Amino acid sequence: MLKRSKIPKPTVKRLAVYFRCITKxxxxxxxxxxxxEIAERLSIKASQVRKDLSYFGEFGKRGVGYDIEKLSFKLREILGxxxxWNVAIVGSGNLGFAIANYSGLEANGFKVVSAFDIDEKKIGNVILPGVTIKRFSEFSKEIKEKDIEIAILTVPANVAQDVADKVIDNGIKGILNFCPVPLSAPENVSIEDVDFVISLKALTFEITSREQEKKEQEKRNNA
Known part of the structure; x- marks a missing residue:
């Protein structure tokens, strides 16, 4: 079995999608x-599903398939x-509020237990039931008291690295980064970037590519 650190990131992300699929x-x-069946539901190739799962051992038998309960248990174990997982929101503006109140978080194993901001007007406001926004200066104390391992950053780009450095210094092991800049971190800290604008640009590329191909086809047909 390949060392976990060597597993391609796209494979890990697909594992989470497979887990959602088999849960359904x-x-x-x-x-x-x-x-x-998994491939058809996800519009990918069956060989890709088999290859991704093979990184972690054998899961099914040829001609028999996968036992869903066993596969679900194994994927849950692989994905941790x-x-x-206790999570902190750092940057409690509109995006932070929306993320904190996403109902699917806890259903998938993540619970927002703390929220922070530097805007004094937000301090003390309730971001979701049982969680009030605190000053970022209280982060160190809060992370220890509530055993927080993951931080979700939704702060302005110009302070993102400084905020990341501070949460890492206080023991955060993973950061979900919604800031529109890449972050630097030690090898023992994981960072996942989420950039809506990049995804939108990928969509515009695909849309314009189809339109261009359609125009070129029409030219060939009329030639």
Whole structure:
């Protein structure tokens, strides 16, 4: 089995998608599935599903497929979802508020237990039931008291690295970065970047590419 640090990031992200897919199958009362069925539901190739799962050992038998309960248990273990992860929101503006109140978080193993900001007007406001916004200066104390391992950053780009450095210095192990700048971190700290604008630009590329191909095809047809 390949060392976890060597597993390609796209594979890890697809594992999370597979887990969501088989959870839906399980909720629908289905007990067995196959790489083909998973692939069809996700619009990818069955060979890709098999290759991704093979990084972590054998999960099914040829001609029989996967036992959904066993596959679900294994993926949960691989993804570290055997426990509830405590999360802090750093930057409690509109985006931070929306993330904190996303109902799917806790259902997927993540619980927002703290929220921070530097804007004095926000301090003391309730961001979700049981969680009030605190001064960022209280982060060090809060992370220890509530065993927080993950921080979600939604702060302005010009302070993002400074904020990241401070949360890392206080023991954060992973950062979900919604700031529109890349962050630097030690090797023992994981960072996942989320940039809506990049995703939108990827969409515009695909849309314009299809339109260009359509125009070129029309030219060939009329030639």
């Amino acid at each position: 199958l399980s909720n629908d009362g289905i007990e067995k599935t196959s790489s083909k 979802l055997e426990k509830l």
